[in-house]
Amino acid sequence: MTDFAEVYANYAGLVRRVLSGLLPAADVDDGVQEVFLKIHRHLDGFRGESSLKSWVYRITFNTAQDIHRSQSWQRFLKPGATVQDRRDFRPNAEARLGDHQILQQGLQKLSFKERSAVVLFYWEEQSLEDIARHLKIPEGTVKSRLCIARRKLQSWLEKEGEVL
Secondary structure: OOOHHHHHHHHHHHHHHHHHHHOOHHHHHHHHHHHHHHHHHHHHHOOOOOOHHHHHHHHHHHHHHHHHHHOOOOOOOOOOOOHHHOOOOOOOHHHHHOOHHHHHHHHOOOOHHHHHHHHHHHHOOOOHHHHHHHHOOOHHHHHHHHHHHHHHHHHHHHHHOOOO
16 A cells, blocks of 8 residues: 555655646646645555556646646746746756747647647656556557647747747
8 A cells, every 4th residue: 555645755746847837837736736635535546557657647637637628728827937937847957948938838839638748758758658658548649749749839939930
C-alpha cells in the first residue's frame, strides 16, 4: 500500500509542471489540489496495473481536461507571465525552449491534445512510448500530434515574425 504523503512528496512537482503547461496560471493551484484530492480518494483502489507515475499522469491529464472543458479557453496564461511566475518550472527550460512567453502564446494555438503531447515530450522529456502509455493512445498518434503541433507553432511563429 502506498502512503498518500509519500505520493504527494514524490509527485507534487511533476503534477504542477504538467498542469502549468496545460492550464492558465490562475488555475494551476486549483488543478493541483483537485489532482491530489482524486489521488487521495482513489489511492486505495490503485491496482498497480500500471506504474504509480503513469497513474498520477493519467489523473493529472484527466483533471486538466475537466478544467479545460469547463472553461472558455480564450486565455492560456495571464499576459506577461514569465518563467519566474512558475514556482516548479525546470530551471533550464527557458534556455532550452527560448523565449518562454512567445511559446506560451503559441501553445494557445494548439488543441488540448496537441498541447498535452508537447508538454510531455518537451517539458517533461518523456519518450514517445511513455507518452503513449500515459495518454492511452498509440505511439503513432503521439508522433502525429507532435508533428502537427510543430507545424502549427512554426506557422504561427512565422506569421508573428518570431524566430526562436
